[in-house]
Amino acid sequence: MDLERERIRADLRGIVRGEIRCDDTFLELYSTDASIFQIKPLAVVRPKRTADVLATVQYAAENQIPVHARGAGTGTAGESLGRGIVIDFAHSMRRILETGDDWVRVQPGVILANLNRHLAQRGRIFGPDPATRSVTTMGSVLALDASGSHWLQHGAAHDHILELQVVLASGESVTLLPTDLDHVSQLESPELVRITSGLAELLQSHADKIQGHLPQTFNQGSGYHLSGIVQENQIDLCKIMAGSEGTLGLITQAKLKTSPRSPARGLVLLFFERIDNAAKAAVQLRQFNISACDLLDRRILSIARETDPRYSNLIPENTEAMLLVEVSGNSQAEVHDRLEQIADRIRRRRRMAFHSLITTNPSEVGTYWELARRMTPILYRLKGNTRPLPFIEDIVVPPAQMPAFLAKVQDVMKRHETIASIFAHAAHGHLHVRPLLNLADPNDLAKLERIADEIYEELFQIHGSISGESGDGISRTPYLPRQYGSLYDLFGRIKHLFDPQGILNPGKKVLASTFSPMELVRRVELPANTLSTESQVDTNDDASLPAGSEMELPILNWTMEEMANTARSCHGCGRCRTYGADTRMCPVFRFDSREEASPRAKANLLRSVLSGQLSPDRLDTYDTKELLDTCFHCHQCRLDCPSNVDIPKMALEMKAHNVDANGLTQDSSFQAKIHRWALWGNRFPHVTNWALGNRAMRWLLERLVGLAKQRKLPHLAHRSFIKQAARRGLTTATRRSGRKVLYFVDMYANLFDTQLAQAFVNVLDHNRIAVYVHPKQQTSGMPAIAQGAVTLAARLAHRNVQALAEAVRQGYTIVATEPSAVMALTREYPNLLNSDDSRIVAENTREACEFLWDLHHHGELELDLKPLNAVVGFHVPCHLRALHEVSYGQRILQLIPGLSVRSIEKGCSGMAGTFGLTRKNFRSSLRIGWELIVAMRSKKIQIGSTECSACKMQIEQAGNKAVVHPIKLLAKSYGVLDPDSDLFAPIAHDLFVS
Numbered sequence: 004m005d006l007e008r009e010r011i012r013a014d015l016r017g018i019v020r021g022e023i024r025c026d027d028t029f030l031e032l033y034s035t036d037a038s039i040f041q042i043k044p045l046a047v048v049r050p051k052r053t054a055d056v057l058a059t060v061q062y063a064a065e066n067q068i069p070v071h072a073r074g075a076g077t078g079t080a081g082e083s084l085g086r087g088i089v090i091d092f093a094h095s096m097r098r099i100l101e102t103g104d105d106w107v108r109v110q111p112g113v114i115l116a117n118l119n120r121h122l123a124q125r126g127r128i129f130g131p132d133p134a135t136r137s138v139t140t141m142g143s144v145l146a147l148d149a150s151g152s153h154w155l156q157h158g159a160a161h162d163h164i165l166e167l168q169v170v171l172a173s174g175e176s177v178t179l180l181p182t183d184l185d186h187v188s189q190l191e192s193p194e195l196v197r198i199t200s201g202l203a204e205l206l207q208s209h210a211d212k213i214q215g216h217l218p219q220t221f222n223q224g225s226g227y228h229l230s231g232i233v234q235e236n237q238i239d240l241c242k243i244m245a246g247s248e249g250t251l252g253l254i255t256q257a258k259l260k261t262s263p264r265s266p267a268r269g270l271v272l273l274f275f276e277r278i279d280n281a282a283k284a285a286v287q288l289r290q291f292n293i294s295a296c297d298l299l300d301r302r303i304l305s306i307a308r309e310t311d312p313r314y315s316n317l318i319p320e321n322t323e324a325m326l327l328v329e330v331s332g333n334s335q336a337e338v339h340d341r342l343e344q345i346a347d348r349i350r351r352r353r354r355m356a357f358h359s360l361i362t363t364n365p366s367e368v369g370t371y372w373e374l375a376r377r378m379t380p381i382l383y384r385l386k387g388n389t390r391p392l393p394f395i396e397d398i399v400v401p402p403a404q405m406p407a408f409l410a411k412v413q414d415v416m417k418r419h420e421t422i423a424s425i426f427a428h429a430a431h432g433h434l435h436v437r438p439l440l441n442l443a444d445p446n447d448l449a450k451l452e453r454i455a456d457e458i459y460e461e462l463f464q465i466h467g468s469i470s471g472e473s474g475d476g477i478s479r480t481p482y483l484p485r486q487y488g489s490l491y492d493l494f495g496r497i498k499h500l501f502d503p504q505g506i507l508n509p510g511k512k513v514l515a516s517t518f519s520p521m522e523l524v525r526r527v528e529l530p531a532n533t534l535s536t537e538s539q540v541d542t543n544d545d546a547s548l549p550a551g552s553e554m555e556l557p558i559l560n561w562t563m564e565e566m567a568n569t570a571r572s573c574h575g576c577g578r579c580r581t582y583g584a585d586t587r588m589c590p591v592f593r594f595d596s597r598e599e600a601s602p603r604a605k606a607n608l609l610r611s612v613l614s615g616q617l618s619p620d621r622l623d624t625y626d627t628k629e630l631l632d633t634c635f636h637c638h639q640c641r642l643d644c645p646s647n648v649d650i651p652k653m654a655l656e657m658k659a660h661n662v663d664a665n666g667l668t669q670d671s672s673f674q675a676k677i678h679r680w681a682l683w684g685n686r687f688p689h690v691t692n693w694a695l696g697n698r699a700m701r702w703l704l705e706r707l708v709g710l711a712k713q714r715k716l717p718h719l720a721h722r723s724f725i726k727q728a729a730r731r732g733l734t735t736a737t738r739r740s741g742r743k744v745l746y747f748v749d750m751y752a753n754l755f756d757t758q759l760a761q762a763f764v765n766v767l768d769h770n771r772i773a774v775y776v777h778p779k780q781q782t783s784g785m786p787a788i789a790q791g792a793v794t795l796a797a798r799l800a801h802r803n804v805q806a807l808a809e810a811v812r813q814g815y816t817i818v819a820t821e822p823s824a825v826m827a828l829t830r831e832y833p834n835l836l837n838s839d840d841s842r843i844v845a846e847n848t849r850e851a852c853e854f855l856w857d858l859h860h861h862g863e864l865e866l867d868l869k870p871l872n873a874v875v876g877f878h879v880p881c882h883l884r885a886l887h888e889v890s891y892g893q894r895i896l897q898l899i900p901g902l903s904v905r906s907i908e909k910g911c912s913g914m915a916g917t918f919g920l921t922r923k924n925f926r927s928s929l930r931i932g933w934e935l936i937v938a939m940r941s942k943k944i945q946i947g948s949t950e951c952s953a954c955k956m957q958i959e960q961a962g963n964k965a966v967v968h969p970i971k972l973l974a975k976s977y978g979v980l981d982p983d984s985d986l987f988a989p990i991a992h993d994l995f996v997s
Contacts (some may be wrong), residue, residue: 080476109144130157658791
């Protein structure tokens, strides 16, 4: 840390209650957003209250340090990036303060989607809906004057502001609301009087120029919002603050109007063979009083068809463009009639569209909207180095001009031999155009500037706007003088009026220097010396892995270029910061809402190391370990990321380097080597079970190895299942023909719940399937993998692969009852071992319920099932969700007569393998999984079920009923379970310590 940052941190610590961070690793996380730019700040402040913001701005003003407000970091123009102090409002200032009948008061860090979930309880909504609404903050919505797909119905953010609390550049907090011009002198502070009277004078004296130079579009986000601020002897500073990108003041509270939710809504999808026909149809649709009208081009639609089975049959293959048109009304019947009129007009009478689909089903409406709102991240699934670059992606044109303008855009792209994705809020002329270019290629960056120059020149000729809702930021501020001509000077005077020292987000809206934006493009390429020394990880199965150093990356089975491509495939959209119930992304971030806990932080960190902006030895620091410990390897980010970025593999690579450099901490060592503790305990089960049930011993274990004394633990079996299997002759390969299964037992079924292993063997035997339990199999090593102990994990993997691959060649299918074991064998082993045997094992491993359902699918599963009259609450574990699109365990349970299965989708259990075992993580794990635990407590549920042993422990920790594996219930129904066992009996707590 340099002296300037050290001084800033020391100074701010004395005046700010919130967190101040100035270390290199941390600052890299705030040096990028969803744009193509990167600027490393001097410091990051996470204020806990308005007083912290005041103190920070006052300090910055005294020391001439720029200040940059930041929400979720989802901006596409680089509007929150800068070299000064970044104030992160999303971390702590995210409370909904007050709710009225038709208004709400919020802090700037409130997530828009969370606000609307809160308002939905009152039948209200905050109307403007940018595509990033699931993660974007209200501060950002207001600072960018966001509008979104529903501008036709709700307008832009500035239409909904009643009152703002703002920190001015002087460090003074003021309240902004409409004020009579005659009463300006009576405002709360001399500074606010000066600004208000000065602004009124500027706007009145330049009224004719303003009117003559504003874009002739419905919405406009470029420059400052100048129209409608002075009306009928009133001045409203809230309107100019909206869309100002934090250059005039920092919003710390907002009182906003809310709107009633529409009782009914529906969609019609119109499919076109030509994109210009879609644009022409959109112009005509305004007369139908529609709520929204989005246009998607062929490129977006084809990727959606290829990557999501929901859309493969929905979207015809020959579609060049699609309009998604929404209508709202008082009843479903009314909405359906109006949708029919639209389809009749555009498809049947005008013959513009060749196909249409109508729906008023809420589930289908949500599915179709998801396609539109995830269109940009979906494009990042494209193979190769080209990516859809956000630079000219927020154009607004007069709607009648859109068909002709689209043709001009395509002509520009053809001249530069470039393809682009096109998405539009077509009915009000709002275009998102993203050329597909290589960010690491200087020639492509130069081409991007030329494309922007030519498209903007066409835009200015039809009096369009270079920005509609995404701000000007770094991308578009240099083009504002060309758009506004002589009016641009007024922006500078307004900026100086509010911010005489120029410390508030300089370089946005008003140019602060003459550099090209391309000088700030983030580095994504590998340094030349790294490429020249690039080598593949050793191709043998030996478990000894290289120690981490600059030239020895990578540790896992991929090349440097593959690793770099994976890191750069995260474009920073921030979808991994969501709290939405429709995804589990990311369980840790939902609990710990810090930027470093987000999955994209891992990609940013690795990209910074690979591109040379951080030294590789930064991976060895304790700060990096803290960041990486926020990933417990559940794979939900990989599954739910719309761009399919493999964050878990990147995190594991970095964890491995940190562990190689520093070894394992007490907690990490206990988790990684838990199989050793369990094997040792299994030698003396009576003593071990006594010790785990004794308060004094549990207190001692907490101090020695970090095992939380409150964690309820299962009994160790008196004899391991592998030893039991040897007595039954199952550890000898069978000579029977037909299907053959090698049962991979893993630690829990082998040493703790041997009844589960017996039940599975009995179920297979009942279905006449030969079972082989390899006597030399080891535990899967998934806990070691999650901790980054890849040397230990590779050793276990190597031994398992040697045993299992040979069995596969003999015709066995590997089947496991533990989801984490399946994940290890199918996904992690090939990452650890670059061998044909590891790939053979991965390709021939199945989860137990998946295997049984495949039997049923082929008519080979016995269905002589006896009724079990019970209601089962079923939870899908994270690792199984990451492995399969469907829940095979739930499907198996639905075969059992009398069994009522209720799916409980309340996210992650929080146990995350061994994560929740330790004192450090015990309370956090319960908070993560609390909604699931409470749902399982329902009186309507008699028993819980899940395939995951860790989830079972977590639900039973604070639950009041047993949780069993689906295999046990199937065995019970077959009549092949131990007759003395009662699955429905309340869980025994005699061993557990509370």
